[in-house]
Amino acid sequence: MAPCWKRVNYFLGYLRIQQTTGKRFVSExxxxxxxxxxxxxxxxxxxxxxxxxxxxxxxRCVVEEKEALEPFNTDWMRKYRGTSSLVLKPNSTEQVSxxxxxxxxxxxxxxxxxxxxxxxxxxxxxxxxxxxxxSNMNRIRNFDEKSGIVxxxxxIVLEALSNFVSERGYTFPxxxxxxxxxxxxxxxxxxxxxxxxxxxxxxxxxxLGLEVVLANGKVLHMLSTLRKDNTxxxxxxxxxxxEGTLGVITAASICCPKKCRSVHTAxxxxxxxxxxxxxxxxxxxxxxxxxxxxxFMDRNAVELATSLLSHVxxxxxxxxxxxxxxxxxxxxxxxxxxxxxxxxxxxYSEDFISDAVxxxxxSQMNQLWxxxxxxxxxxxxxxxxxxxxxxxxxxxxFYGLVxxxxxxxxxxxxxxxxxxxxxxxNLHLNISSSExxxxxxxxxxxxxxxxxxxxxGGSISAEHGIGRMKSKYLPISKDKSTLELxxxxxxxxxxxxxxxxxxxxxxxx
Amino acid sequence: xxxxxxxKRVVDYAVKVRVKPDGSGIDLNNVKMSMNPxxxxxxxxxxxxxxxxxxxxxxxxxxxxxxxxEQIRTALAMGADRGxxxxxxxxxxxxxxxxALKGIVLKEKPSLVILGKQxxxxxxxxxxxxxxxxxxxxQGTFASKIKVDGEKLxxxxxxxxxxxxxxxxxxxxxxxxLRLNEPRYATLPNIMxxxxxxxxxxxxxxxNLEPSHGIETLSVFxxxxxxxxxxxxxxxxxxxKLRNEAKVI
Numbered sequence: 001m002a003p004c005w006k007r008v009n010y011f012l013g014y015l016r017i018q019q020t021t022g023k024r025f026v027s028e029x030x031x032x033x034x035x036x037x038x039x040x041x042x043x044x045x046x047x048x049x050x051x052x053x054x055x056x057x058x059x060r061c062v063v064e065e066k067e068a069l070e071p072f073n074t075d076w077m078r079k080y081r082g083t084s085s086l087v088l089k090p091n092s093t094e095q096v097s098x099x100x101x102x103x104x105x106x107x108x109x110x111x112x113x114x115x116x117x118x119x120x121x122x123x124x125x126x127x128x129x130x131x132x133x134x135s136n137m138n139r140i141r142n143f144d145e146k147s148g149i150v151x152x153x154x155x156i157v158l159e160a161l162s163n164f165v166s167e168r169g170y171t172f173p174x175x176x177x178x179x180x181x182x183x184x185x186x187x188x189x190x191x192x193x194x195x196x197x198x199x200x201x202x203x204x205x206x207x208l209g210l211e212v213v214l215a216n217g218k219v220l221h222m223l224s225t226l227r228k229d230n231t232x233x234x235x236x237x238x239x240x241x242x243e244g245t246l247g248v249i250t251a252a253s254i255c256c257p258k259k260c261r262s263v264h265t266a267x268x269x270x271x272x273x274x275x276x277x278x279x280x281x282x283x284x285x286x287x288x289x290x291x292x293x294x295x296f297m298d299r300n301a302v303e304l305a306t307s308l309l310s311h312v313x314x315x316x317x318x319x320x321x322x323x324x325x326x327x328x329x330x331x332x333x334x335x336x337x338x339x340x341x342x343x344x345x346x347x348y349s350e351d352f353i354s355d356a357v358x359x360x361x362x363s364q365m366n367q368l369w370x371x372x373x374x375x376x377x378x379x380x381x382x383x384x385x386x387x388x389x390x391x392x393x394x395x396x397x398f399y400g401l402v403x404x405x406x407x408x409x410x411x412x413x414x415x416x417x418x419x420x421x422x423x424x425x426n427l428h429l430n431i432s433s434s435e436x437x438x439x440x441x442x443x444x445x446x447x448x449x450x451x452x453x454x455x456x457g458g459s460i461s462a463e464h465g466i467g468r469m470k471s472k473y474l475p476i477s478k479d480k481s482t483l484e485l486x487x488x489x490x491x492x493x494x495x496x497x498x499x500x501x502x503x504x505x506x507x508x509x
Numbered sequence: 510x511x512x513x514x515x516x517k518r519v520v521d522y523a524v525k526v527r528v529k530p531d532g533s534g535i536d537l538n539n540v541k542m543s544m545n546p547x548x549x550x551x552x553x554x555x556x557x558x559x560x561x562x563x564x565x566x567x568x569x570x571x572x573x574x575x576x577x578x579e580q581i582r583t584a585l586a587m588g589a590d591r592g593x594x595x596x597x598x599x600x601x602x603x604x605x606x607x608x609a610l611k612g613i614v615l616k617e618k619p620s621l622v623i624l625g626k627q628x629x630x631x632x633x634x635x636x637x638x639x640x641x642x643x644x645x646x647x648q649g650t651f652a653s654k655i656k657v658d659g660e661k662l663x664x665x666x667x668x669x670x671x672x673x674x675x676x677x678x679x680x681x682x683x684x685x686x687l688r689l690n691e692p693r694y695a696t697l698p699n700i701m702x703x704x705x706x707x708x709x710x711x712x713x714x715x716x717n718l719e720p721s722h723g724i725e726t727l728s729v730f731x732x733x734x735x736x737x738x739x740x741x742x743x744x745x746x747x748x749x750k751l752r753n754e755a756k757v758i
Contacts, residue, residue, distance in 0.1 A: 261539045266697075315694040333541075341700065348697050357694035360583045361543030362523030364694060 038127045039501060043107045045086060045130065053088055053130075056098045061136060063087035072131045075124045076117050076181075080468060082125030084111070089136045093211060093219055093250040099132060100248065100498075101217025109501050112244040114186025115157065117178035119390075120467030122243045123186065126502040134185050137250060140164060142225075148256040149208065149225045154185025154249045170256040173200035177373070185249045191241030193463030198423040199292040199329070200257060203240055210236040211251035215494035225253045238489065243465055244500040246493045260292070260329035262336045265365040266344060269320030269355040273399040276322050279352055280395070280422060283326065286343045290330035294423030295372050297323045298402065301417035301430075305371060305378035312374045313367065315357045324353075324422075325372050375419045375428070382415050383432030387445050391427045392459040398427060401452055405431065408444055412437060426462040450476050471506045510657070510679075512555045512564045513619035515610055516548035516584055518577040519630040532728045535630075544580040547625025549587075550685040553692040554655065555623050556588035563657045566590050568617055572609045574598050578708065585703035586695035592708035593617075597720060602631075605713075605722045607639035612716030614644060619680065621662065626651050626684040637684035647677040651686040 054062050063069055064086060073082045090096045103110050109129040116123045125131060134155035142151040148170040152161060158179040162172040174187055176194035186192075188210070191203055200206060209224035222236050239247050270276050280294055299321050305312045330336040340358075347353045359365040379386060393401060402418045409416060414433035420426050429449070433441055450460050450473050459477045466474050475483060487505065490497070520526055520535065521543040527536045544552075558564040569584040570593040571577045581592035595609050614622060627634035641648035649655070649664030653672070656663040662677045667686055677683075695703075713720055741747045751758045 263541075313691075316696075344697050345701055348701075353697070356697035358697065358700060360586075360695050361546075361549075362521045362541060363546070366523070 037502070037507060039109070039497070041107060041497070042109045042501070045108060045128065049102075049106060049108060050086060052102060053086070053099060056102070057088050057090050057095050061089040061091065063089070072113065072116070072133060073124055075121055076178075077119070080121035080124050080126075082111070082131075083128050084125040084131050085128060087131040087133050089133045091136045093137075093213060096132070096134075096137075096213045096248055096250055097217040097219050099217075100213055100215055103130065103498050104216045104496055107496055107498065109498050111500055112185075112189065112248045114155065114183035114189070115178065115181040116186075117182040118186070118190060118467060119464045120461075120469040122190065122465060122467030122500070122503050126468060129501065132248065134183060134248075134250070137185075138183075141251065143168065144225070147225075147227075148258065149253055150256055151209075151223060151225065151251065151253040152184060153251050154188070155183050158182050158184055158187060165256045166259060169259050171196070171200075171259045172256055173206040173254070174203060184252060184254075188240050188249050188252055189242060189244050190465045191463075193421070193424070193426065195293055195295075195421070197421065197463075198294060203254075204237055206254050206256075207236060207240060207252055208255055209253040210239055210249055212236075212239050212247040212249055214247045215496065215499050219250075220247070223251060223253050227255065241465070243467060243504050245490060245504050246499065248499070260290075260331060262328075262330050262333040263292070263365070264328045264336055264340050265359040265368050266326045266340065267315060267357050267368045267371070268324045268326065268344070268347075268353045269316055270322040270324055270352070271320060271354050273322060275352050276324060276422065277395050277398070279324060279347060282347065282352070283343065286346075287328055287339055290328040290336055290339065291326070291423075292329035293325065293327035294421075295325040295419070296422035297325070297372060297375065297419040298399075298417060299323070300415065301375050301378070301419045302371065304382055304415060304417055305374045308378045308381045309374050312371055312378075314371070315368070316355055318355075320354055323371075325368060372419070375417070375430075379415070379417065379430045379432050384435035385433045385438040385441060387431040387441070387449075389427070389429040389449055390462050390464045391429065391449075391453050392425055392462040393427050393453060394457050395422075395425055397456040397458070398422065398425060400456065401427065401449070402429060404452065405429065405445070405449070408448070409441065412441060412444075414441060421462075424462070447473070447476075466504045468503050471502075471504055474504065474506060510558075510564045510621065511566045511568065511617065511619040512558060513610075513614060513617055513622045514548070514551045514555045514567060514569045514584065514589065515606075515622070515624045515636070516552060516569055516571050516580050517545040517625070517628045517630075518542050518571065518573050518580045519545045519628050522546055522629055528729050528731050532730055534726060534729050542576065542579075544583050545625050545628045545630075547627060547629070547685055547687070548580075549625075549692040550687070550689050551623040551625050552584045552587050552589060553690045554685060556693075557690065558657065559588065559590075564621075568593060568619065570610065570613050571595065572597060572601060572606045581708055582700075582703050583695055585706045585708075586700040587693060588699065589706075591706055593711065594708055595711045595713065595716065597713055599720055601720065602722050602724050603633050603635035603639055605718065605720065607636050607643055608718055609713065609716050610636070610640050611643045612718065614640070621657075621679060622646075622682045624682070624684045626686055637682055641682040644680075644682070646680055646682050648682040648684075649675050649677050650684045652683050653686050653688045655683055655689070 072087045073084055110132050111125045111129045113123045113131050113133045137153040137155035140152045150165055161184055165172050174194050175196045209222045211223050212220045299319055302323055306314045328336055328340050344356050359368055406416045414431055416431050418429045420428045454476050460473050521541040524541050529536045555567045559567050567589040568591055569589040571581055572595040578594055581594055593613055624637040651666045652664045653667045654665035660679050662679055662681050665672050665674045
């Protein structure tokens with residue numbers, strides 16, 4: 001399965017309405033039109049700096065030409081664009097350390113960059129920060145065939161890493177749509193979620209150790225390969241999800257589970273949301289140990305995809321209000337199949353599901369996943385104004401927001417569709433409409449969606465992070481004292497503030 | 510009208526096959542097996558003919574190991590009425606499979622036999638043709654459209670220069686091409702129903718056949734790995750490599 005719904009233009013139109021009152025807010029508009037939000041404490045890059053830094057990494061690992069800089073300055077959605085004039089591609093932790101030590105002394109701002117596939121503008125410069133691109137650090141340092149623990153550098157592409165362990169009988173615990181480009185260092189820095197989250201949990205669980213270079217060039221050697229190690233504070237965790245603001249992850253040791261030999265996929269038609277949640281509970285109860293995905297889509301989303309995309313097909317002869325995609329992964333084909341079928345038969349006879357299809361071969365399996373993965377593409381084709389939200393909402397309120405938004409926007413011609421990793425309580429809410437409807441809709445949608453989410457105990461970012469896009473709304477999901485502590489930690493680890501400035505923390509506060 | 514469909518259990522088309530280290534064959538250990546995709550199309554076509562009341566019964570047959578019963582179940586869940594499983598543990602070539610199918614045809618007396626045009630494991634593309642010959646029935650191969658018209662059958666075939674339509678007298682043998690239809694999914698209620706449908710088990714002996722067939726696989730090996738590309742510094746170097754290394758100029 002190679003889902004690609006992560007790589008979508010979430011919050012597509014969002015920046016257009018960041019007409020904040022009062023203080024300057026850093027946005028695409030701001031960075032393009034008026035660089036006045038730039039922190040004046042940072043120095044300008046001089047020829048002397050460039051020559052020193054070139055010496056550190058060798059001139060082959062430097063990008064300076066204007067056109068060659070473009071892909072490093074622009075995020076993959078082409079929504080954010082910086083004006084950096086220097087990309088450094090170090091080959092070793094030692095080089096990263098020398099670069100940061102120099103930049104810290106000279107007050108030169110730095111953006112750590114992996115595959116540059118983030119969705120919140122965290123991996124590109126806002127102004128002219130030096131880009132520290134990790135792609136040359138792509139070696140696997142060690143793999144233990146017995147334990148499945150892999151130690152690798154931060155710049156290795158997720159897919160390459162995933163294939164490496166797969167050929168040796170293991171599964172990499174992270175999988176997401178951008179796997180062909182994203183790098184493990186960036187995945188860790190953003191605490192990426194993805195489709196294997198339900199089964200293998202967060203990267204906080206699978207990561208055993210990190211090697212991190214701090215802003216002052218000091219290297220933290222924390223590459224433990226021990227499953228259990230309760231000695232002192234668990235420092236690696238603060239770097240997972242820190243979005244490059246606390247240190248640069250140069251290597252990681254990650255524990256990989258054994259690969260499952262038997263995989264089964266089923267798509268279920270369900271006639272109410274209550275039944276969907278009940279199904280999730282029962283599914284965990286009856287096939288929990290082999291459950292590897294539990295994804296949800298509503299009818300509106302499925303209809304949008306089947307009507308707009310010719311390669312997507314609804315396998316059912318009639319439509320249902322809700323669809324659930326279940327996948328199991330285990331070690332015994334026959335046992336797993338019997339188990340899943342029995343569970344589904346029980347649910348069917350007790351009327352929890354209205355209909356179901358079970359993939360009989362790999363191509364049917366792929367087709368069922370295609371339906372789920374085509375959602376973002378369908379939305380992007382359905383209108384010119386698109387509002388995308390990646391929210392965590394407790395199960396009991398999960399679909400409430402969608403219903404609420406439909407009635408709130410009932411007077412407007414728009415599509416309100418939703419899908420998500422419901423097994424992880426992660427909702428992707430999408431609203432699309434015509435270009436003209438943008439202004440009127442945006443007033444009704446924001447900040448309402450965020451406030452509703454907070455009021456119902458959710459989070460404004462389930463898996464994409466804060467970056468540059470949502471920094472303004474971070475206080476919605478973090479209380480004041482926690483934010484204060486975050487700032488103190490930033491101050492402690494990066495007192496000059498050279499690492500990924502203008503990200504995560506709002507520039508307004 | 511009764512229709513007989515034959516199906517084959519093969520390595521799933523999405524699986525990357527591996528040759529056993531000793532070169533004796535393909536490694537089938539822990540490999541996902543599925544119904545041959547062309548056989549799936551054959552089952553779908555037969556079920557559609559039944560749904561449109563052209564056929565009264567669809568019988569699905571397989572010649573293969575005990576696990577082939579899974580593929581029979583899939584066909585039954587798609588809508589076939591009953592199954593016949595000729596249980597043989599060793600791999601058989603089309604010459605034996607077609608004889609086994611002939612035995613079933615003589616017993617079941619269907620008016621139409623539908624098969625996939627070939628199996629994706631050995632790519633033989635022979636069983637349907639051999640069966641037609643053994644039965645001395647007309648055959649329509651690589652069908653992209655079929656239409657039953659009384660005692661006659663129209664078969665549209667994809668040929669090099671376009672579409673060719675044949676008219677066959679029933680009973681006949683038809684083999685399916687990819688574009689004949691898009692097979693349905695097995696739905697849960699139908700999977701449940703399929704479990705109650707009868708499957709008859711036979712051995713080759715019941716059909717007066719022997720598994721020996723005079724063909725022996727000597728060795729199986731992978732094609733040579735593709736060599737990685739190479740960057741050259743100059744035109745002269747390119748010419749030199751083309752001339753002396755690749756030996757193409």
